Amino acid sequence: MSNVFYMPPVTLMGPNAIQSLGAELASKELKKALIVTDSVLVEVGLVSKLTDELTAHSIDFTIYDGVQPNPTEKNIEDGLELLANSHSDFVISFGGGSSHDTAKGIALVAANGG
Numbered sequence: 001m002s003n004v005f006y007m008p009p010v011t012l013m014g015p016n017a018i019q020s021l022g023a024e025l026a027s028k029e030l031k032k033a034l035i036v037t038d039s040v041l042v043e044v045g046l047v048s049k050l051t052d053e054l055t056a057h058s059i060d061f062t063i064y065d066g067v068q069p070n071p072t073e074k075n076i077e078d079g080l081e082l083l084a085n086s087h088s089d090f091v092i093s094f095g096g097g098s099s100h101d102t103a104k105g106i107a108l109v110a111a112n113g114g
Helices: 018-027 039-043 046-056 073-086 097-111
Strands: 032-036 060-064 090-093
Touching (some): 018 046, 032 046, 039 046, 060 073, 073 097
Parallel strands (some): 032 060, 032 090
C-alpha cells in the first residue's frame, strides 16, 4: 500500500494577476478561502483588491493576518484553527515569503491530518 499526497499548487503572477483569480477559483467550484497574509498588507489596503475579486465571483473568505517575519509553528497552528473554524475549503497566500511559507504549512498540515 502506498501513500499518496497531492497538494495542487496554482500560482498566478504578474501584472493584473488578481483580476484572473476569481474566475480561476470559481471554475474549480471553491467556495471559501482562508487568505494568509500579514497585517501591514491589510492596513495599506492591498488585500482589499483580492477580497473585491473574490466577492465579485461569490467566493467567501476569512483573513488570517497574523503572519510574522520568519513564521513560527504558532503561526501555522493559529492559521489551522481559523481554517477549521471558518470552514474554508482552500488557502490563498498573499504577500511575501513569510505569507507563502505559512500558507504552505497550513495547507500541508490540514491536508495530512496533523
